[in-house]
Amino acid sequence: MTEIVALEALAARVTSGQSLAIPVDGSGVAMAATAALLEAGIHDLKLICVPISGLQADLLIGAGAIAALETSAVSLGEAGAAPRFTAGVKSGAFALRDSTCPAIFAGLLAAQKGVPFMPIAGIIGSDLLEVRPDWQVIDSPVGEARKVVVVPAICPDVALFHAPEADRAGNVRIGRHRELANLAYAARRTLVTVERIVDRNLLETEDSAAGVLPSLYVEAIAVAARGAWPLALWDEYPADEAEIARYAAMARSEDGFRAYLSTFLSHRKQVA
């Protein structure tokens, strides 16, 4: 059954060397937990961005926590390119697995369904097939004769995300952000931070249950108020655009990134 723990205890459940799946900015990114991971000196993570990332991936890359990165893009959105990602690609700081959004979802879906691979439409002709030897083009073994791309299952060791609320049993409200459920179904273990724990049973009514990830999939939950900051959390709070722009500017240089990181970590400690 789901345990409710402190943020540091939650972060301690992620081990260096593991594969870690994270959602796209705005969908429920566990930034407070990311600070706790960095504080704890996490390293050699195999990061899987579902299907892209921004500030979270760039922070982890800049801090040297990433050994491998699978993603369809890393970008700060309106704030521009992700500077540590760009620098890291150039210096070969991590093993890079470029992907395309639905292929990452397809890999997770294969894990969800306990099959070794998943077919996916499109992609043929893309150079991604050249740089992803783990992907193949096959003739469909059944149905209409057709070439189709197949990608291997993606089974993250850990999925980590942030959501508005969970109940005491560990059910997590994800609304229509079902990509968070896709993460949890595929991952061996799922860790969630939330704005708050509620006393009511989120599975009680058909309406509230529809937007819930059941506790069955959730190993541990920690409360982290404004835990996605400076990113947005659905309609709970908007992104702190000024903060992200400040990051984008500072992280252009290695020194600037270090300075930002230090402030970011101490900010998180003040909040906690």
Added chain:
Amino acid sequence: MTEIVALEALAARVTSGQSLAIPVDGSGVAMAATAALLEAGIHDLKLICVPISGLQADLLIGAGAIAALETSAVSLGEAGAAPRFTAGVKSGAFALRDSTCPAIFAGLLAAQKGVPFMPIAGIIGSDLLEVRPDWQVIDSPVGEARKVVVVPAICPDVALFHAPEADRAGNVRIGRHRELANLAYAARRTLVTVERIVDRNLLETEDSAAGVLPSLYVEAIAVAARGAWPLALWDEYPADEAEIARYAAMARSEDGFRAYLSTFLSHRKQVA
């Protein structure tokens, strides 16, 4: 955009010879629409039960409306075997494609994703593979070396189901009955009956939106009060067990079935 039409007009959108996908008893079975289909003299349907059926399939079979049947089971549940299904199998009244529940979902998922097939765990060793030459066992083309069953996409011409409510834009509340969304994603056209049309926008809040099938997938909606009767509709109303038992008893004979059908059709007309 979704049209809101009368029940008969909705039924008229299903054409003899089409493949028709329907959900399991209790999940939201459009019994009133089924009566309207039978009233209109529908025939030669290729019925796809997602993943099993009961009274609805048995009625359609008994009325001679079915040319082909793909299902993982037909059963009246507590009320016992489905008599017209059993008789129809023996007399070869329809082409039968026996399946297993997750294989039907896998076929629909392939259609949802625009791929010609879907891999699925398990099944190996089952005689279903003998009677389903359209299924294959292949070596996984990527990832771990492993034999895996693949099944072709199932693309129903029409999906038909019943739900508690829709809004005026055609968004349908399906709660956590996401199998209804699976039907709609896969089908070329989706027809829905509902207990009521509501004035509020079902997509308005994150909580209510989570349990909604968007109107994008819904061609037409008709109001049919107690439209799943005598089957249950979620927590809206329970199954009419006495009526189902009465059916089970009467439908043992061809004559009994005819008598039941006649009463069933006139009952529906009285309600309408």
Added chain:
Amino acid sequence: MSAERERREILIAAIADLLDGISHVAVGASSPIPAAGAMLLRARNQRDGKPPVRISILGSQAHNFFTNGGIELFDCAAQGRVDAFFLGGGQIDSQGNINLVGTGDYPKTDVRWPGSFGSAYLYHLIPRVILFREEHTPRVLVPKVDFVSARAITPEVRRRGGPYALLTNMALFDFDRDAGGFALRSVHPPFTPADIRENTGFIYEEPAVVRQTPRPDPATLALLRGTILDELAETYPAFARAMKQAA
């Protein structure tokens, strides 16, 4: 009626014992005895301070914590998140294969049953599948099923799932996956090993001394006749009522 109650109570207690150690069991829609067995295990674990047990009852509103539609049980099993499940069979054979389709030549079978449901899939994926079929006769327990809805053993593929035991009105068998067959574990009172031999259409291992399936102890009976019947009434009102009336 009291003999009927005793029969059911023995089955329920046997199921709770078979489930010991699991953390998540799924139960089919019309399976009050398996559900009662699962609830008994849950109540007993709770009483004894043992790890909690999660019970999914398909088709139940109260015991449903799935939120992804009809596929979720199957996905969940594929992910290794379901430890135990129950399957029946119109025929069950010596190798543990089950037939939910019919007898005679397919497709125009002599006797047609509803169909394979999820058996062909779940048998591969759920580690502890308990075959539960109350009728114990040579026509159910056959040497070889006419149609294999789900095969028990497939050496050609790695699998975590398969049969764990077979429980009938008369006896409890263990399934030995290495040997690929059943071994009689115990016989329910008032039956004898000879009754089992007579009513079983397939070959099975029989130990030199055959135990009797234990009757539930008083503490178990108290739980069963109290808490469990109340919990059952929510999902299986008719069954719970019958059990209460038999008291």
Added chain:
Amino acid sequence: MSAERERREILIAAIADLLDGISHVAVGASSPIPAAGAMLLRARNQRDGKPPVRISILGSQAHNFFTNGGIELFDCAAQGRVDAFFLGGGQIDSQGNINLVGTGDYPKTDVRWPGSFGSAYLYHLIPRVILFREEHTPRVLVPKVDFVSARAITPEVRRRGGPYALLTNMALFDFDRDAGGFALRSVHPPFTPADIRENTGFIYEEPAVVRQTPRPDPATLALLRGTILDELAETYPAFARAMKQAA
């Protein structure tokens, strides 16, 4: 600033024209001009009693009627339920291939862009993909991209999707799928065909007489500067503000 407004208004109107006839268009998260074009088409159709237009804006709460998570746009495209979409590119080549990854040798590219996003997939599946890249220079419009994020034409597989047009700050090109290349349709004021030749790094068809991209007519401008800016403000407040200030 007024020239900047005129430039944007021409692009928005051109996009509305390119989308004519579609019923569902999806727009990426940070794409105010494509979104404005889609909104303009919707408003115009509504005004003229033409079929309604559905607009999905990724990442928007207000223009989001997906309820199945991040995958739904992709599934929806595979089902043929998305008629039009916009893609950009760090490089776009004469054959319509786009590069969102970087220049130079992969993986340690000289210039690295964010990545391919969903392009490799959506280019195959959405019938009317509009390549929209404001910068019109030889470094963007290249003979051959350094990395093919998404290929425009793949004779080896049947596909419904691919490039429909290329719209830049300077010109509008049609894409001819049979010929496999671009043809200049019109040049935005104040540019000339010679400007286009000078700033395009790839070969394209040029008609004998090159039209000027039309400026929006007064009725269109009224819609654009009224309703559309109000609608845009919901999702792209900064963009809508800039457009209003330029007035």
